[in-house]
Amino acid sequence: MTDTRIxxxxxxxxxxxxxxxxxxxxxxxPDPATSLAxxxxxxxxxxxxxxxxxxxxxxxxxxxxxxxxGLRALRAGMTLRGTLDLVRAVRAKDEATPIVLMGYYxxxxxxxxxxxxxxxxxxxxxxxxxxxxxxxxxxxxCLPALAGGLNFIRLATPTTDDARLPKVLANTSGFVYYVSIxxxxxxxxxxxxxxAGAVERIKRHTDLPVVVGFGVKxxxxxxxxxxxxxxxxxxxxxxxxVRTSLDAGGRATAETVGSVTSLAASIAxxxxxxxxxxxx
Amino acid sequence: MSAQSSAAVSSGAIPNTMRSGPDxxxxxxxxxxxxxxxxxxxxxxELDKAYTExxxxxxxxxxxxxxxxxxxxxxxxxxxxxxxxxxxxxxxxYFKRDELNHTGSHKxxxxxxxxxxxxxxxxxxxxxxxxxxQHGVASATVxxxxxxxxxxxxxxxxxxxxxxxxxxxxxxxAEVRPVTSGLGTLKDAMNExxxxxxxxxxxxxxxxxxxxxxxxxxxxxRDFQSVIGxxxxxxxxxxxxRLPDAIVACIxxxxxxxxxFHPFLDDKDVQIIGVEAGGHGLDVPNGHAASxxxxxxxxxxxxxxxxxxxxxxxxxxxxxxxAGLDYPGVxxxxxxxxxxxxxTYVPATDAEALExxxxxxxxxxxxPALEPAHALAHVMKxxxxxxxxxxxVMNLCGRGDKDIFTVGKILGFEL
Numbered sequence: 001m002t003d004t005r006i007x008x009x010x011x012x013x014x015x016x017x018x019x020x021x022x023x024x025x026x027x028x029x030p031d032p033a034t035s036l037a038x039x040x041x042x043x044x045x046x047x048x049x050x051x052x053x054x055x056x057x058x059x060x061x062x063x064x065x066x067x068x069x070g071l072r073a074l075r076a077g078m079t080l081r082g083t084l085d086l087v088r089a090v091r092a093k094d095e096a097t098p099i100v101l102m103g104y105y106x107x108x109x110x111x112x113x114x115x116x117x118x119x120x121x122x123x124x125x126x127x128x129x130x131x132x133x134x135x136x137x138x139x140x141x142c143l144p145a146l147a148g149g150l151n152f153i154r155l156a157t158p159t160t161d162d163a164r165l166p167k168v169l170a171n172t173s174g175f176v177y178y179v180s181i182x183x184x185x186x187x188x189x190x191x192x193x194x195x196a197g198a199v200e201r202i203k204r205h206t207d208l209p210v211v212v213g214f215g216v217k218x219x220x221x222x223x224x225x226x227x228x229x230x231x232x233x234x235x236x237x238x239x240x241x242v243r244t245s246l247d248a249g250g251r252a253t254a255e256t257v258g259s260v261t262s263l264a265a266s267i268a269x270x271x272x273x274x275x276x277x278x279x280x
Numbered sequence: 281m282s283a284q285s286s287a288a289v290s291s292g293a294i295p296n297t298m299r300s301g302p303d304x305x306x307x308x309x310x311x312x313x314x315x316x317x318x319x320x321x322x323x324x325x326e327l328d329k330a331y332t333e334x335x336x337x338x339x340x341x342x343x344x345x346x347x348x349x350x351x352x353x354x355x356x357x358x359x360x361x362x363x364x365x366x367x368x369x370x371x372x373x374y375f376k377r378d379e380l381n382h383t384g385s386h387k388x389x390x391x392x393x394x395x396x397x398x399x400x401x402x403x404x405x406x407x408x409x410x411x412x413x414q415h416g417v418a419s420a421t422v423x424x425x426x427x428x429x430x431x432x433x434x435x436x437x438x439x440x441x442x443x444x445x446x447x448x449x450x451x452x453x454a455e456v457r458p459v460t461s462g463l464g465t466l467k468d469a470m471n472e473x474x475x476x477x478x479x480x481x482x483x484x485x486x487x488x489x490x491x492x493x494x495x496x497x498x499x500x501x502r503d504f505q506s507v508i509g510x511x512x513x514x515x516x517x518x519x520x521x522r523l524p525d526a527i528v529a530c531i532x533x534x535x536x537x538x539x540x541f542h543p544f545l546d547d548k549d550v551q552i553i554g555v556e557a558g559g560h561g562l563d564v565p566n567g568h569a570a571s572x573x574x575x576x577x578x579x580x581x582x583x584x585x586x587x588x589x590x591x592x593x594x595x596x597x598x599x600x601x602x603a604g605l606d607y608p609g610v611x612x613x614x615x616x617x618x619x620x621x622x623x624t625y626v627p628a629t630d631a632e633a634l635e636x637x638x639x640x641x642x643x644x645x646x647x648p649a650l651e652p653a654h655a656l657a658h659v660m661k662x663x664x665x666x667x668x669x670x671x672x673v674m675n676l677c678g679r680g681d682k683d684i685f686t687v688g689k690i691l692g693f694e695l
Contacts (some may be wrong), residue, residue: 056593056594057462057594057595058467058471058580058581058595059471060317060471060474060475060478060581061317061475061478062475067461074594079592080592080593081592104579105315105579106578106579106580106589106593106595107592107593107594109577109578109579109584109593110578110589110591110592110593111593131317132315132316132317132579132582133315134314134315134316134317134318134321136305136314136321137313137314137315155317155318155319156318157317157318157319158319159318159319159320159321159322159323159481160318160321160322161322164321164322168318179318179319182319182479182480182481183319183478183479184475184478187479188479
């Protein structure tokens with residue numbers, strides 16, 4: 001499984017000499033139709049890889065912004081099956097952009113891991129990030145996913161030391177997601193110096209691209225992180241842009257899609273400046 | 281399915297003893313494990329190593345036993361409830377009086393063990409989740425006793441219905457942080473405590489209050505609570521000359537129950553019964569907190585276990601009159617004991633628990649917490665079906681002072 005949409009995308013980015021801009025939005029937030037419109041508009045706004053959150057009632061690794069986003073999606077009726085339908089709709093019009101589903105294990109366990117892998121592959125999913133499945137639990141979903149042709153992207157964190165890194169990286173594919181802070185999503189800002197050291201440390205153990213996320217909110221931060229990393233993930237800021245665009249009843253407005261894509265475009269410009277700065 | 285085939289391997293053949301679990305990956309058959317974010321995984325492994333060392337260190341065990349005796353007041357009495365026995369007209373009913381412990385419940389047994397472990401590991405800051413507030417009070421108590429700052433996460437709904445315990449925690453110097461996510465009950469408090477832990481990994485120790493969570497918590501909490509069952513065995517042999525015919529305990533996460541049950545698991549003639557919170561009744565959608573009777577296996581809070589959940593795998597909030605039982609999961613060892621058939625799990629409704637609460641108060645002069653009132657509700661059904669020469673031991677795991685406002689409101693008494 002070496003030639004995948006994700007690997008092809010990173011090869012393209014390498015040729016262009018720039019870091020990947022990885023966007024995270026929640027499936028079904030604020031409602032299924034608006035969510036589809038947002039996701040379909042993200043590549044034109046500069047997204048190189050799209051992460052789509054699978055909403056879960058108890059997101060223990062997420063901060064307030066993504067918690068609220070997931071609850072909005074669940075209230076609007078989103079399910080894991082609905083998330084796969086959303087991917088299928090996006091994939092019908094976009095054959096190239098890698099799509100990674102990110103979430104928690106219980107809805108997948110309920111769906112049935114093998115059935116889920118097959119359904120996700122059929123819908124056009126390229127990779128999975130499942131926060132509460134460490135390498136010790138690889139037999140649950142990681143190995144079936146790899147066998148079924150999906151990348152399984154692992155989180156490495158500041159607490160993952162050199163002794164543990166090989167275990168974390170062993171069955172990781174597609175890319176490595178470095179969590180830049182010890183904390184939940186969207187809270188503290190990452191320290192650029194520490195991130196650079198961490199990316200270098202991970203790269204000593206793997207040839208996979210290393211993308212960095214958790215806490216990146218602005219074009220300026222993205223530009224700095226993108227100098228050292230192969231990609232930058234932005235999630236909480238984008239789902240906050242969804243939230244602030246809603247009306248008093250929590251419904252989408254005419255501004256919702258545009259407010260997400262304009263923020264994405266401005267951060268994408270920051271990511272694109274990152275490697276230019278290094279070259280110059 | 282891959283997950284189940286791997287679990288079948290880890291559960292292996294039917295064991296000669298029911299007391300040897302979990303395996304080295306933290307599984308009791310299909311249940312348990314370590315389903316946590318990578319940030320926590322190194323900490324969980326460190327905790328496992330530290331606990332294994334402490335468990336085998338006679339000095340650690342001696343300090344814990346000393347505190348149990350002189351601080352908690354162990355052993356707790358085994359009390360023959362003569363008037364209740366007469367009233368029900370069947371088996372002799374004994375109470376294991378863990379409500380007489382310092383802080384008023386069994387929770388202190390676990391908190392003392394874990395605070396000693398936290399100190400051994402050099403952790404300075406203590407966090408805990410709480411539902412009824414009993415575990416929060418016990419955590420605040422041991423933090424005060426050993427001079428550590430303590431933050432207790434408590435669902436905003438529970439802060440309202442358990443206000444006496446909120447004040448006790450504050451008096452003890454703890455910071456109580458109300459949690460407004462979800463419905464603001466125990467599950468949400470546990471999510472928030474896990475988020476705190478992820479954010480403060482260097483200096484923080486998380487005292488989980490029930491026999492659930494990622495391995496080693498379910499086994500560790502069970503070990504610290506097993507003093508209940510170990511004492512009960514000795515006391516029954518002393519007063520009756522034989523083991524009880526049945527032992528009964530209430531189940532939220534199940535820490536008091538596993539503490540009573542575990543030392544008896546290999547005693548085949550002892551019937552073991554866990555009583556879940558039946559709320560408004562099992563037929564009322566999302567109206568109860570009986571995760572084993574009304575749920576199915578899933579993964580939450582670091583372990584696989586029976587959970588209340590919808591068809592999509594979203595966790596339901598559940599309902600119980602008792603804040604301490606109002607949890608959509610259960611400790612993984614209970615899930616395994618249910619599937620194996622060794623323990624029988626039954627529900628008791630809010631109304632049955634309320635009736636039992638009042639009965640015990642009037643017949644024995646003991647105001648029980650609403651949690652063990654659920655166990656008592658089942659004892660009221662069970663005892664009359666048994667012979668007068670037979671015995672039941674019920675774990676009276678908490679006292680009811682904290683519940684008088686809740687009960688007063690339902691009974692129409694202005695407090």
